[in-house]
Amino acid sequence: MGDDHGQYRNFAMWNDGGWRGVLHCRAGAAVKPHTPGPWSAIPDSGEDHEGDWYILTDEEEAIATGLSEPDARLIAAAPDLLAVCKRMVAEAGPATLPLNAAMVANFVTIYVDMRAIIAKAEGVS
Numbered sequence: 001m002g003d004d005h006g007q008y009r010n011f012a013m014w015n016d017g018g019w020r021g022v023l024h025c026r027a028g029a030a031v032k033p034h035t036p037g038p039w040s041a042i043p044d045s046g047e048d049h050e051g052d053w054y055i056l057t058d059e060e061e062a063i064a065t066g067l068s069e070p071d072a073r074l075i076a077a078a079p080d081l082l083a084v085c086k087r088m089v090a091e092a093g094p095a096t097l098p099l100n101a102a103m104v105a106n107f108v109t110i111y112v113d114m115r116a117i118i119a120k121a122e123g124v125s
Contacts, residue, residue, distance in 0.1 A: 035063050037079025041072035069123065077121035084113050 035057055044052040044065070053072030055064040064075055091106050099107075 034079070034082075035061070037083070039063065039076040039079055041067075041069070041076035043069070073123045074121045077117055080117045080120065084110060084117055088114075 038058060040056045041053055042056050044050070044054055046052075052065065053067045053069050054062050055067070055072060055076050056062055064072070067075065088107075088110050091103070091110060
């Protein structure tokens with residue numbers, strides 16, 4: 001969670017090993033759009049980086065390096081997770097009860113996509 005400190009907002013960063021630091025964001029600052037997906041988690045084969053993973057875009061641009069495998073898989077799934085969440089919100093927004101067959105079919109399709117994206121994030125084939 002973030003704490004407001006004047007014109008900046010601070011977010012504590014944690015991982016399995018404990019405290020990682022603080023991310024400082026200017027309050028009310030315009031947020032740039034993220035790098036478009038899809039992204040891929042790739043093991044680093046460099047001698048100095050054995051065990052590290054990195055994130056590649058479709059254009060083979062590295063956008064994150066020095067990651068653990070679980071972190072890399074989760075980060076690589078982020079654009080897909082965002083897209084499926086947006087689809088669910090868009091579909092559920094106008095939903096009224098009772099649901100018609102087309103709405104149920106859309107929810108089932110989104111659910112199946114969510115399960116596949118979760119598996120991607122968790123490294124399950």
